[in-house]
Amino acid sequence: MSDLASSGAGFIAIVTLGTEGPEVQRELVELLVKDVEEWVRHCPGFIAANYHASVDGRHVVNYAQWRDEAAYRDSFRDNPRAGELRATITAMPGVTAPSMVGYTLVRTVPAA
Amino acid sequence: MSDLASSGAGFIAIVTLGTEGPEVQRELVELLVKDVEEWVRHCPGFIAANYHASVDGRHVVNYAQWRDEAAYRDSFRDNPRAGELRATITAMPGVTAPSMVGYTLVRTVPAA
Numbered sequence: 685m686s687d688l689a690s691s692g693a694g695f696i697a698i699v700t701l702g703t704e705g706p707e708v709q710r711e712l713v714e715l716l717v718k719d720v721e722e723w724v725r726h727c728p729g730f731i732a733a734n735y736h737a738s739v740d741g742r743h744v745v746n747y748a749q750w751r752d753e754a755a756y757r758d759s760f761r762d763n764p765r766a767g768e769l770r771a772t773i774t775a776m777p778g779v780t781a782p783s784m785v786g787y788t789l790v791r792t793v794p795a796a
Numbered sequence: 797m798s799d800l801a802s803s804g805a806g807f808i809a810i811v812t813l814g815t816e817g818p819e820v821q822r823e824l825v826e827l828l829v830k831d832v833e834e835w836v837r838h839c840p841g842f843i844a845a846n847y848h849a850s851v852d853g854r855h856v857v858n859y860a861q862w863r864d865e866a867a868y869r870d871s872f873r874d875n876p877r878a879g880e881l882r883a884t885i886t887a888m889p890g891v892t893a894p895s896m897v898g899y900t901l902v903r904t905v906p907a908a
Contacts, residue, residue: 687799688846688859696848698857717903725908732906734800736808736899739865743897745810747800747859753851785855787848791829794844796837 689792693731693749695756696787701744704778709737712744712779719769727762729755753786801904805843805861807868808899813856816890821849824856824891831881839874841867865898 703709713735720733729751736745750756760766774781815821825847832845841863848857862868872878886893 687803688844691799695851698848713903717905720905725905730907732800732904734901735903735905736810737902739807739898739900743899745897745899785857786851787855787857788851789846790849791825791847792844793829793832793837793847795842 688789691731691749692751694788695750695753696789697746697748697750697756697784698787699746699748699782699784701773701782702780703738703742703744705741706737708776708778709741709744712773712776713737715769715772715776716744716746719765723763723765724759727755727759730759756786800901803843803861804863806900807862807865808901809858809860809862809868809896810899811858811860811894811896813885813894814892815854815856817853818849820888820890821853821856824885824888825849827881827884827888828856828858831877835875835877836871839867839871842871868898 701712703712716735724730731749734747773779813824815824828847836842843861846859848859885891
């Protein structure tokens with residue numbers, strides 16, 4: 685089951701970061717997971733964060749599912765460590781600063 | 797349930813296209829869904845295609861789930877209309893050519 689359409693996510697934040705290789709990808713994912721486990725997963729409207737490492741070692745993507753955009757915005761605004769986390773990421777050698785685009789899931793086509 | 801981790805997808809192709817607004821987003825998604833329904837969903841190893849429209853109207857993302865990278869590559873190589881589809885997309889006013897990055901899902905953190 686793929687099940688994206690039944691996740692209840694009315695807003696998906698796709699966060700993309702550039703990385704210089706597999707080792708940096710692993711370090712970065714560990715750092716991001718730590719923040720999500722300590723803070724974000726407890727926020728109202730959070731559904732799941734899904735960390736992806738590109739096969740070529742050059743990207744990390746978080747496909748983050750939220751009930752709606754307001755819940756996402758509120759959690760970000762309220763996170764006491766948001767500024768610190770961003771500073772840590774920006775200072776990591778071999779990592780480029782995150783970019784975020786907000787989406788809604790409009791169509792899903794499963795296997796025949 | 798969000799369920800990305802239990803989808804069985806060993807390879808995720810994230811395809812991103814630029815769009816000039818919501819109307820072009822809708823047209824583009826219809827075009828892409830048509831191709832997936834006619835060809836791709838019948839390919840071995842295809843799990844699901846998930847089309848996302850950005851809230852700002854500037855992007856369309858297909859989060860495409862495959863069993864493994866070889867299945868993805870085979871389907872693309874074998875698709876009799878792949879070249880034609882790409883030409884149609886490239887010729888659409890207000891659409892920029894697709895970029896694809898291949899990923900594996902490495903960590904999922906659900907709500908607490």
